[in-house]
Amino acid sequence: MPPSRSRAAHAVSVAALSAALLSACSSSHTPATPPETARVAPTAPASARPSTPSPLTTSTDLSDWPSNPATRDKIPQGRRAVPLASGYTGRAFLDRLAKSWHIAMRPREKVDVRAGDAAPPVWHSAGTSAGSSALTVAAVWTLSGDLDSVTCTTPKNAPERARFLRDCAGIDHPGADPKGAAAWLDGMTPRVDTAYEKAGALVDSPLYRSGPAATYLREYPLPGREPAYLVYVFGTGEATGDTH
Template sequence: MHLPPHHPRYAVAVLVVAALALAGCSAGHDTDGAGASATPDPAPSTSTSPSTSPGVPSPQARPTSLADWPTAPASPQDVPTGTKSQVIAAGYTGQAFLERLAADWHLTLGKQKKLTSGEPALYVGAEGHPTKGSELSVGAIRDLAGDLRSFECEATADAPRYEEFLRACVGLDYPGSDPKAAATWLTGVKPQVDKVFKEEKVKAPITSPLLRAGTADTFLYKGNYSPSGTYTVRLFGAAGSGK
C-alpha cells in the first residue's frame, strides 16, 4: 500500500482513493490514510503476473496487513496495500490543530469539500509557497460525520524550515498521541529514508517504518516530485489493525 504524498493542487479528484484505502495510485496522484493517504500514492501497484520463463523466480505477492509493514525504509512493492484507514477517534476532527498549523506557517486554508468518487468522505487542506517553487501543505480526510481518518503534511526539501514543519505535523493532538515521541521518531527516521532514497538509482519513492501510537499510525514518505525531493508525513486511523 504504497502511499505517496498528497498534492493539494491535484487534490479533490485524487484524494478520494485515499479516503478509505491504503491502496496505491498513479504518480502525481494522491490517496488517503495509510495507503489511504490524505492522499498520497504516486506509484502504481507493482504486482505482476508470475513469470513462466525458466530460471526466473515468480514475484512475491505484496503484503496486505499493517502488521507486515517493513521495519526499514522500503520501496512501493514492499509496503502493504489494500488496508483501509479508520476513524482516529470518535468526535475528533483535528480542525483546531489544522487551523493552528495553517496560521503558524502562513498557509491558505481552503473550505472543506465532499468527495463523492468512491466512498464519500470530506477533505480540507491548506497550502503555501514560502519561496518561489517551494511548497508546504497539509490535508485532512474525514468521514461524513466529520471524524478524522487521516492527516498529512507535505513539504518540498527546498522550503525554508521544512523539517520543522514536518515535526509540527507529527504533533497532531489526537487522543492517545505522544507529540514528543513522534518528533523524536521523525528526527531518527528521516536520515534513514534519505539514505535509501539517495542510493536508489531510479529514485523510486521510499516509505519509512511505521510509528504506532494509540489509534493512529504514522509514516514518512519521500518521492521525486520536485527537483529537491518531496516529503510527506501521514497519520492515519489504524485501530484494530493488528498492532
C-alpha cells in the same frame, strides 16, 4: 463485496483522493505524491491525478509493514484509514498548523471516493503555503466529522521543512505522543535519506504507532527538482503502545 474488503477499498480510495486533490491544490507549486494509489479512480480531474505506479499487493495487515525504509514494491497497499478517534475532528490542531505555517486551507468539500463505489463520500480540505516553500496540508473526514487522515508535504530544500514535518507528525489525537513522534521523525529522516539515495526511487519509512494511529515518512523524486518529503498520519482502529 465482503464488508472487510469494501472498507479496505474505501480507505485506499480516500487516501488516493486526498493526494489527488492536494496535488491539484498545489499544482502551481510542488506537486504532491500520494500516500496510496491502489487501483482506484478518484473523482478529481485526470490532470490532477498522481502518476505513481499501481501497487503490487493489497495486504491490509500493518504487521506486514517493513521494519526498515523500503521502496514502494515492499510496502503493503490497501491499508485501512479509519477515524483517529470517535468524535475527534482535529480542527483545533489543523487550525494551529495552518496558522503557524501561513497555509490557507480551502473550505471542506464533500467528495465521492470513487465512481461506482458503495462507500459513502467523505469531507476533504487542502491548502498550500504562500511564497516559494510550497508546504501543503490535506485532511480527510468521515461524513460525521471524525478525522481519518492528515497528509503534509514539503520540498526537501524548503526552509524549516524539518520543523514543519515535526509539527504535522505531532497531531494531538487521543493517545498521541507529539514529543515521541517528533523524536521518531528526527531519527527516521536520515535512515530514509540513505535508503532513497541508494534506491533512487520513492521510499517509505517504517511505521510509528501511537494510540489508534500510524505515521510514516516518505521521500520521493520530483522531475528536475530536489526530492520532497511526505508525512502521512492515519487512523488504524487498533490502540497500541508507541512503537517504531
